[in-house]
Every structure is written in structure tokens, then in C-alpha cells.
Amino acid sequence: MTKPLAGLFKARQREASWPGPYARSMRLCGEHLAAQEPGAAGATGPQVRLTRAIGAFAASLDGPAADPFDALLQVGERALEAGGEHGLGLALGLAESAAGIRRRSKGAWRLRGLALDGLGRDAEALECYERYAALLSDGRPAPEVARRTDTLHRRRACLEAAVALFPAEGSELRELLAEPTATTAVLAPRFDAYVRAVVAAHGPADPAVRRLLALYGSYRRLGERDRVPDPLLGGTTPVDVGGLRALVAGRTVCVVANAGDVSGSTLCAEIDGYDLVVRCDSFRLRAEGTGGRTDLHAVTLRGDTPWDGPAWTQRAGVRLVFGDPVAGWRRAVRERIVPGAQDHLADASLRRPLSDPALLGEGDWGAAPTTAFTVLRLLDFLDASPRLDLVGFTPAGRLRPREAEWVARRATHVDDSKMRTALR
Template identity: 55%
Template sequence: MGQTLTGLLKAVRARTGQGGTPRPEPTAALRLCGDYLADLAAGGALGDAGRTGLVSAIGGLTTASGTGGDGLFDALLRTGQRALEAGGEAETRLALDIAVEATALRSRSKGAWRLRGNALDALGRRDEAVQAYERHLALQQNPASAEDVRRRIAALKDLRACLEEAAELLPGEDGTALRALHNAPAGQARTVFAEIVRRHTAEGGGMADPAVRRLTARYAAYRRLLDRDRMADPLLGGAEPVGVSGLRRTVAGRSVCLVAGAARIADEERDPDGPLGKLIDGYDLVVRCDALPAAAPRTDVHAVTLRGDTPWTGPAWGHRAGTRLVFGDPLAHWRRSLRARLAAGAQDRVGDASLRRPLDDPALLGEDGWGTRTTTAFTVLRLLYFLDAADRLDLIGFGLPGQLLPREREWVAARATHEDETEMRTALR
């Protein structure tokens, strides 16, 4: 990777007129990326996937810089987003610098203003982040797409209100220190606020003191907002959590089919005169996995697997489903993804933490060796097979290439009781 990084650094410097033939006046973004790569190269090998993705994006930006137009601007925003996702302080500052240039180049780009708001937010510069978010909202024409930004603005204003209310309880230096935390990095804000609460709890007679209780309540509210963003509807439109027993009751005595996500299956199912749609519609429960097109037919159970370093940044799960099962680890990422991506009213039941990693959970299946690459389809299939409650369990379309991994296909073949190539159906029970 070291040689690749060095070569990319030379390419960036060539684009900006450093160390070679003079070039036209460079963009500030390329100079900033060159400086970042130089510092990164001096630090040795890359240590995480986030930085690797950023270096790849910088390579794309370098290539696009010779083309201009929308392609170059898109590459600029993509590089800023990868810098933000990398998560380090240097990378976040690079994201902000890129966003500042992007908003200067196109002052009416809603994507550039959102990137700028996100970077300022991540750096703890919350008042400036609100201003950038509000510029984004002024340009955003799609109300649904703007809802999460409105929610974030409200959360930032609530954070300030928590600090103001706590500061009013503590006149003097501590009150001033609390107000200053609104535009401080999250780690510093946590530490300083916690220390002030500890000191006043010890000096003020503990929780028996009403003022201390109010201060502690403000601290608790502040930490919740700082660590977990607001949800548009915490009750998700009345959706209920469902565990292992609840899922077993849902499928007990019913016919269940798991439908492959192949394009051929979707096309044949939508054919009003085709037999496949009628076959699938005859089951009591239809199970589908991962990304669902807006026009997808009935989905009674929707299963998804969290992928990548920041799975909570994916699109919302807005397609209607009776039950939604989300598989993922670690627990903190799973919880954050549910808060960010579940859509109120889009499901009646949501799988709880007992169902988030059924294959390797020792309290459930506890089977070793499947690994993180296991397909969502096999995970939900193995779970349903383990529950042993469905009257009938069939696979539709999984004989097509690419639907299951080789070891998963072997597992299915060893347990299949019937196969019908005409119907593309494999029966397991």
C-alpha cells in the first residue's frame, strides 16, 4: 500500500503543479488532499478501512480533475463524505475544508451544504452546523429527504437548551463553562459536564438536594442527545418488538416462502398472467431480503443485514412489511442503525436484540464457521428452519446463480425434500 500511496501523492502534486511541470492554478481541495496524503504516507501503512476508502476517493478526485463539470464536483463531494466517514480528527477537518470549497464553488448545492453541516457537527461546532443545515433545508425540495436534517437541527437546539438550563442552576464559572460546551467536541463536553455534576453532587448534599437532582436530570438528557440522536417517532408508529418466541408464533402452522432477490424473479412475479406470482401469493407468509424496490409485491417478513463500517448511514427501510428483522453486530451499531433507518409505520413488528445475530449467538443457534459474509437469505432461512414451527418452508428462485454462497447451497441441498425446476421452488419442510 505504501507504493500506491506514494504514487497517488505524486499524481495529486502533479495536478496541483508541485514537483513538476507548471500546471493551471490548482483547486484548494487537491492541495488539501495532497497535504493529507503526505502526512498519511509519513505515518506508515494504512490502519483501517475508512482511511483506505478515503485514499481511493482521493484517487477518483485526482482522475476527475482533468474532466471538470459535474463529474469533478461529484468526486469532490464523494471525497468529503469518505473523509467524514473515516472518523479521525484530521479526516473530519479535511471533510470540512472540502465542504467549504464545495459551497464556494456551488453555493446552491444542497449536498455541499449538508456535508458542511455534518463536518461542523462532527467537530463540535454546533452553531455553525445549524446554519449550514438551514442552508441545506432552504435548497431542499423533497420534504421526506429533509426530515432527518430537521430532526438533527432540533437535537442541536435541544442540546443548547440542556446546557442553558443547567447553567442557570450554577451561577459563576461553572455556568459559564457549561454554556461554552455547546461548541466543544463531544468528548470534551462529556468530560467537563460530568466533572461539574460530580463536584456539585459531592458538595451539595447528594441527590437529596433538589438543585442537584435538576442538574443531574439535565446532564442525563444532554448525554442521551449527545450519544443518540432524536427519533422522529420513538414508538415507530406503534411497532412492537418481537423476540424468538414471538417470531415462532408468527410462523407457527403457516406456509412460508423465502423469495430470492434476483431481477428475473421480480420480473416474472410482476407478470399478471405468470404462474410465479400466483404461486408466491398462495403462501401465508412471504419473506424477502435486503434492498426492496418501491414496487415490490407483498412482503410479510423483511430481513436485512447491516454491512460496512457505518451501517446507520444507509437508506431508511420504508417498504411496508409485517415484521422487519435486522441482523448485525456489534450491538451499538445495531441499535444506532435501528434508530436511524427504521421508518415509522413501515412495519408492525421489529426483531429485538435476541434475533440480531442468530447464527453465532450461543443463546440461539450458536453455529461456528458461517462468518460475516453469510448472506441475509441464508441467515433468515437457517433461523426459520431452527424454529421448526412453519407448516411448510420453501425457497423460490434460489437455484439461480449468485443467490447463495457455495457452503450455503450445500446446506440447502442436504436438507431439501423436493425440487421443482419449473416453479424454481425448493422445499425444506
């Protein structure tokens, strides 16, 4: 017992000689709490746990039996959990203090890497992850760190390979990649602009352009999709572009309008005769008219706080949620998805098919295209269904004028008696 106690005593002596990092950490915690909105004191969840951890850290500084270093790391973990720019900023500040106190602390380097990762500072995060792994006796990092390290390396590889395809057009992006402090918030829009410029200059038929679009799609998916299943989805299986294509391949598809004349019709047998029935946004079923199945439900997020909308309780085989930006899309999905109400959930790679250069790349449909047109255009682009029909969209006004014009140009047959427009 003597040697461990002596070692602990010496460690405490070393920590006592570093009051600055602890004082700085308390100041950061105080600034974070002061910046909270007045109602935050009654909040629940991550912020409450963070506040409690700050209290425990403050108490540990005065209690000789407590370890302030462990309490400091615990505050950092709770700040990561709270998330957001302020939470991640606090976690980073505390991690820097912890690394200053104990340079070989695995927890400090792991915390710093995760905070930098959350802030989009990929290169710096990778450096911290590697420092953390080097301190481990077996060199095997925690699964979350191993996963993020792999993802960041793959994203970097996508960028480097993309720039190499068109060196002249990619010079600006290449210079940004050389800057170790370049963030995802800076790189992503520059990459987007680079892809658009190359497609406009060389055309989508160029094999190098197709390779570029594939790299762009991989980069976006790696940045927007959590590779670990979300426990809140209740067993729902995420699907990407390839997964959706596989689900619709070889199946006849109809997109059904949310309209009174469809509900009041006798088209039940006609609609249920398709292999895959698509419905949009808020819909009501009247089996005699609309049919009873919903194989794919497409919904578009609207407004400034789309996560405040009603939960998606209608049973569907596939739930396809359109929306931008990705942060709002993620929050809406997490708060409105009902576990067990769908078998598959389209991931973030499918959240904006019309404007995404990796898919259609058509940004001229306006700020609010209809959900029906978006899902129709996506299914047409996937080109995996032998029959693709609209039911209930023949009357004017159910699609935007330009959308209706596109459908009219592509239509192969129109049957007014069954309100059906065929695109195949």
C-alpha cells in the first residue's frame, strides 16, 4: 500500500503546483452556465447532468478526498453529451486544461479529439485520436474513437481523390486541404462548389465526372450518417441510395395524391394492385378509395422548427424524410420517428435528392418543391421500377406548374377515368 499511496501523494503534489488549469476550467464552467437562457435552470436531460457534474467538480476542488482531475474529465464528458457549439466548446476547453495537467492522460486526449471532431476540426481531431491510441498499452482505442478515426481518414481520402481528378479546378480546394485548421464548415461548401463547377464544365457523361460524383456522395454520407444504428429508432433499418434502389427494384410503383376525389373514388383495387404504394406528408386512408397500404411514406420538413411537428405514427415500410440543413433533419427524425412504425428509414444521403450533386443535382426547382414531385423525381432517377405511375394528380394545382410540365413531358399515358398518369 505504501508505494501506491506515495505515488498518489506525489501526483497530488504535482497537481497542486498547477492551480492555473483548474482555475481556468472553473472559469469556463462559470461562463457556460452564465450563458444559459433563464429557463435552462429547470431543464432536464444532458444540460442537467452537465450542471450537476460542474457542481461535483467545484466540490472536488475543496474536498481533499475527491480527485478534481477525474471530476474535470467528467464535466467534459457531460459537455460532449450536451452538444451544440457551446457544449463542444466547453468540452474542448476542459480537455485542453486536462492535457495541460496530465500530458499522458488517455482520457484528456480522447475528450479533446471528440470535441474537435464535433466542431468539424477533422485534422486536429485525428491528431488527438492518434495521441490517445499511442498511450494505450494494446494500441486498441475505444470503438467510438476507432470508428471516428476510420471515418475521418475515409473522408480525407475522398477529398484528396476528388481533387486529383481535376487538378486545375481543384487548386483552391487543395490549398484548403493543406491547412490543418480548415474545418468541415469551410471544406464542405467548397467541395460542393467544386463539384458543381466540374459538372457544368465537363458534363455528367464524362467518366471522371461520374467518379467525382461517387466520391462526393461517399464524402457526404460519411459526414451525415451515423454508422452505428440509433437505439431510438427501435430496430428500424437505415437505407442509403443503393438500399432504396434495391427495395424498389423490379416493383411497380404508384404515388398517390392526398385528395378528396381519390378518397371518394373506388380505386382501392387499382392502387393496392401495385407492388409499392407511395403516400406523401399527412395522409388519410379510406380503404375503398385510397387503398389500405403504405409501402413508402415521403415527407418534407417545413418551417423553422420542423422537429416540433406531429410524430409519424402511420405504418410504412419505408420512411423517406426530405429536409435541409442536416442538423434540423437529424433532430426532426429523432424527435418525430416512432419506433416500430416503419421497417426502413432513409438516411441523410437521401434527404435532398433534387439539389444534391451526388443525385439529381438540380437546384432550380425552387425552395419548396412538393413532396410528391421530389419522391417521383427520385424514383424516376433511380430507374429501378418497370412501372411508375401517379394517381390523383391529373387535376391542376396538385403539383407546381413547372413540376406539372415536367410530368406532362415525361408521361407515356394518361387515364382520366382512373386519375392515372404513367411515366413508364
